[in-house]
Amino acid sequence: MTDVQRFEAFLLAHQDMVFATAVRLVGRSAEAEDIAQTTFLKAWERFDELQDNPAATGWLKTVATNLSLNHLSRYRSRWRFFSELTREPGAGDDSQPFEGRLAAEGRSDDAVMEAEELAELERALRALPPHQRVPIVLFHFDRKSYDEIASRLGVSVAKIKTDIHRGRLALRAVLEGTHVIR
Amino acid sequence: MSSADLEREIDLALQRLPAPRAPRTLAPRVMQAVAARVYAVAAAPAGWRRWPPVWRALGLVVACSIVAAIVVGVPLLSSYVENMAGPRAVADLWEMFAAPLVAPALVVVTVMCTAAALLLAALKHIAWEPQWTSHS
Numbered sequence: 001m002t003d004v005q006r007f008e009a010f011l012l013a014h015q016d017m018v019f020a021t022a023v024r025l026v027g028r029s030a031e032a033e034d035i036a037q038t039t040f041l042k043a044w045e046r047f048d049e050l051q052d053n054p055a056a057t058g059w060l061k062t063v064a065t066n067l068s069l070n071h072l073s074r075y076r077s078r079w080r081f082f083s084e085l086t087r088e089p090g091a092g093d094d095s096q097p098f099e100g101r102l103a104a105e106g107r108s109d110d111a112v113m114e115a116e117e118l119a120e121l122e123r124a125l126r127a128l129p130p131h132q133r134v135p136i137v138l139f140h141f142d143r144k145s146y147d148e149i150a151s152r153l154g155v156s157v158a159k160i161k162t163d164i165h166r167g168r169l170a171l172r173a174v175l176e177g178t179h180v181i182r
Numbered sequence: 183m184s185s186a187d188l189e190r191e192i193d194l195a196l197q198r199l200p201a202p203r204a205p206r207t208l209a210p211r212v213m214q215a216v217a218a219r220v221y222a223v224a225a226a227p228a229g230w231r232r233w234p235p236v237w238r239a240l241g242l243v244v245a246c247s248i249v250a251a252i253v254v255g256v257p258l259l260s261s262y263v264e265n266m267a268g269p270r271a272v273a274d275l276w277e278m279f280a281a282p283l284v285a286p287a288l289v290v291v292t293v294m295c296t297a298a299a300l301l302l303a304a305l306k307h308i309a310w311e312p313q314w315t316s317h318s
Contacts, residue, residue: 007216011209019204033208040212044219122199140196165185168192175195 132167
């Protein structure tokens with residue numbers, strides 16, 4: 001098996017994790033796909049070290065997270081502007097693959113309803129403004145502490161707590177409408 | 183509802199979310215980019231740094247020999263011409279025209295060769311070689 005074939009197997013094994021990391025941070029599939037591609041091209045550069053390395057998954061996640069945060073920081077001034085605006089539920093979200101996957105699978109009525117509710121939650125998460133979505137993702141999915149998030153994003157812990165709290169309230173409002181909270 | 187309760191509820195709800203799956207276009211895109219890089223490396227001319235060690239050592243020896251031959255050979259030639267038996271005109275021509283030009287010509291040639299090598303290396307770095315070490 002050649003290096004390229006081994007790398008393709010490596011890519012197929014990790015692409016969902018890398019894409020999920022990126023899409024939850026940046027909120028848009030197209031941008032997340034670009035970030036995932038860049039992540040894997042960096043992995044190709046170091047494939048000699050990464051293949052058969054148990055730390056490869058963590059390395060990929062770290063690179064995808066850093067690239068996503070760098071991508072968002074380029075638009076930081078835009079964040080601040082748009083964070084002042086009220087966003088429509090689902091605005092800016094393009095979670096079509098997620099919904100398409102749910103719809104494509106044959107499920108019972110309850111399962112379909114739950115899938116729809118989860119799709120709504122995913123959509124709501126991606127629709128949060130970046131200054132709320134990013135710390136929420138780092139806190140709830142990556143299990144980072146408030147201090148770590150504040151340090152990583154270069155803002156105060158108080159602001160992180162406020163943003164996360166507001167984001168949670170926005171998600172809860174969506175969840176109450178879809179009954180995901182039980 | 184307290185802040186802790188809200189955190190717990192949101193955490194439970196978010197943990198139930200399935201991880202988004204990568205679009206089907208991602209893997210072909212990445213593999214296409216990888217193939218392009220592999221091709222670029224294979225098509226790039228083999229620079230001195232990619233030569234086998236033996237060839238690199240030989241190249242270094244040859245380059246040093248050329249420099250040594252010039253440094254040692256020119257004074258020897260000059261001395262030979264001055265002391266050669268025969269018509270004096272050849273020695274006079276050498277002293278008047280050739281000898282004063284040898285040192286500046288060597289300097290110019292050396293500077294031009296170095297500049298050309300640096301320019302070529304810069305062009306290769308910018309326009310030809312990818313910015314990474316690869317698996318060829």
